[in-house]
Amino acid sequence: MGSFTPSRLRLWLRSLEDRGLSAGYRRGIFAHVSTVFSAAVEDRVIRVNPCRARSVRAPRLEPRKVKPWPAGRIRAVQSELPERYRALVNVAAGCGLRQGEAFGLAVEDVDFLGGVVHVVRQVKLLRLHRPVFAPPKGGKERDIPLPESVAFALAKHLKRYPAVRITLPWKTLDGPPVTASLIFTGPMGLALDRNRFNDREWRPALRAAGVETGRDSGMHALRHFYASVLLDAGESIKAVSEYLGHHDPGFTLRTYTHLMPSSGKRTRAAVDGVFPFTTARTRPRRVLSPLTCG
Template identity: 55%
Template sequence: MHGLQKKLAPNYVRTVFAHLSALLNAAVDDGVIPKNPCHAGSVKPPRAESKKITPWSVEQVKTVAGAVARRYEVMVQAAATLGLRQGEAFGLAVEDIDLAAGVLHVRRQVKMLNGRQMLFAPPKGGKVRDVPLPESLALRLSDHQLAFPPVEITLPWRMLEGPPHSAELIFTTRLHSLIDRTEFNRFVWKPTLIKAGIPTTRENGFHMLRHHFASVLLERGVSIKAVADFLGHADPGFTLRTYTHLMPSSEDRMRQVIEDAWATGRCALDVP
């Protein structure tokens, strides 16, 4: 295992270690070996390697939104300003927009099984949530629906054998059909990144719009608990671990607070 650690990435070695341990557990159960050496106190898998996310800037999001096919432009803007996952954006329906309350209800996603069969399901972890809806985005969504009328789509709910669930989807293909994740990523997203001059790496997937959303909120002082709620994370600790490097440092915030307070008027030390 030590030799592997010198040649391979820590996360890959951890996967190999887990598979090896599972095989040895089976050998113990079958009586082939007395105990699993992977459980010995002296044997430790490498620590998981955590990569720091570098979110897109507002300008990069605008560039991508401007480069994508027009029927998907508002979808990109919605994902970046509401923190939607890709499946949640695909499953966004007319009835999810609550103009009176100024919120968007995130209550379904389009889920793909076996790489080809699609169904409707609750958001990841069953975390239905409400996200404040900016007025500017509400207007864009209204304009989008005039240009590209919503389409009612019916899919099984939760499982392939589940009851039928219908939703008037806001974002559909040019054939007025459900957006297929694989086809969208290959024929829409990747060409858009190339057009926008952004590397077509895995890190620059649709999920980057969600990272952008989180980074903007944290940069402007929104609490980690609120960000976790808006993202639909069950554990704010996960949100903190993922985005802590994007939060303004206490030192920077302290300096700014003092600068702002003293810039409002003359300091007492200036009074003769």
């Protein structure tokens, strides 16, 4: 075990790449090897895990290019959902909330007058599909601008389906009880279960709208739509990252850089706005000296 130095691991990783193995497969192999070395460290067979050396890096996954849904597809899927769940689409596509965050959205989190949504919790399933309240992914709370169209959809929804006070344990099954007036609940007044919702509501709506079900057709597609709309409108990567709740703007840039509009037109307009535009007609005439006149 002690013979595996960082340099030897780097050569091994390079050999895996030269064999044409995918980045995902190589990353899985590396994770298993690192686990073995971690166990050896705990058993005091070796002092350190060579996989954690600074010069040894896990194979990096190639980011998949996100293909945002067109607005027409979103409206088609929304129209096929039961009415009590249609405003979920407005929240996810209009504010970029994750599915669990939309399920955990409470009336007290929405500032209708100030135009802000406070994302402070999600509904999370633990073992045996038992729900708990938990912080948003990464423990990062955030504030998101509330568009008027989303505010109107939420107000209309609450008028027909009033919020329900739900009490769930916080973070763990034996955690302290927390109560929130959830905007979206099931017909029995319970917090939404993502597995049941996806199986009984979301996928049937996809099929009815003629959308192929698969990896890229979950509610997460609505977050991609939200990001694409903001970037197309010229919003900064930093702002989009904050609104989506990403841990790093660099991750947002890597995920959505291909959706950013070309800056060429904006650059030309910016420069033309600073320097006066001149043509041949506006150039000063050459004044000829009598000495140069024939």
